[in-house]
Amino acid sequence: MAAEAPAVKLIGGYGSPYVHRIEMALRLKGVTYELILEDLRNKSELLFKHNPVHKLVPVLLHGDRTVCESLVILEYIDEAFDGPPLLPADPYERSEARFWAQFIDQKFARPFWFSFWTGDDVDKRAFLKEAKENLTLLEAQLKGRSFFGGDTIGFLDITACALAHWLGVTEEVTGVTLVNKEELPAFCKWADGYISDETVKQCLPVRDELVAYFSARKEMYMARARATLHK
């Protein structure tokens, strides 16, 4: 008699691209999971218990195991579950995927934040330039393929999900345009391909709802950007 597989639960929060990464990984692997939605303004004991170090989502619960940090969770899912691999098999290609994943997580936040959420009184040109340069560097990694993973969505595609969906939402909410098809054709094609994918659509927040969500928080984000810009 086969042992029952340990339960998989994902602690997440609405609108988080980091949570989407994990949902995609689980779905691509064919893993059934329970999504526990946190109110991130009122975090639960469950979250504090399972992520005492960072107190952030996503957190993966797999049986009695807890895994935190989205990129760490992605690699865990790739290794712990059967199903199509998320990362390439070749060590060099794996190192490239990890490099660009780290690049996405470290090099986009600051220029994007200050490009979008600062007011008209701020000279955004340097931030926009940096943001565009980073996108151009990333775009080159597509190397003529539909996805970073090749013909199908893989580790780097799901890591870059915020660029495919949340970026456009932010442009709409703020009225600041960063991306255009002439300058970043391969990137735009990739983004369209990503959000059109059937698996992605199952766990991607609806665009209009995200627009409303960010619009409601616009003042808060702009105040935060103003405060940190002058630090």
Place this chain on the structure above:
Amino acid sequence: MWASPMVIRVEWALRLKGVEYEYVDEDLANKSADLLRYNPVTKKVPVLVHDGKPIAESTIIVEYIDEAWNGGYPIMAADPYERAQARFWARYAEDKVRALYAIFSTTSEAQRKAAHEAQQCLKTLETALEGKKFFGGDAVGYVDIIVGWYAHWLPVVEEVCGVSVVTDEELPLLKAWFGRLLAVDVLKAALPDRDRLLAANKARREQVLSA
């Protein structure tokens, strides 16, 4: 670059695997054409070039070394959950490293605050050592390679800055691990000379304070 902890990580990984390598020293004030060609994105060291292909970012290079020479010394555990925990703590240490740098660039009250914050971060990291000789268990593993530089550099920083961070009272497990790590011959052999490191850090401290 002789005094870079990030470079040491890569050398340790290569040496544990018994991989022969050529070490190319860079003058970071005058970067070579090779470095800029191999790492155009961040232009930093270390860069590992294997069969003509460059890999950048020390934590990523160490994983690459483990996978490319996967028959040799196991840097990562085999179990996915242990690997996840190792990656988590390596990422934690990387994120918190500025707390250590802050000690170096401050004085008086700001420095006391920085030292305390660094201690708090190290206490959290220390929990991953409980019941073990090394972060990797009985032998040196991924996290040991990533944070092992503390064992050689932190005492130098403490001496140069006149602060105590890693003490028997506050961080007993970490202090004991420092001793065990530095006793591993393969790792000890790659460390920069302590006196040279001390002199360089004293000079840099003076530079930082007079800026």
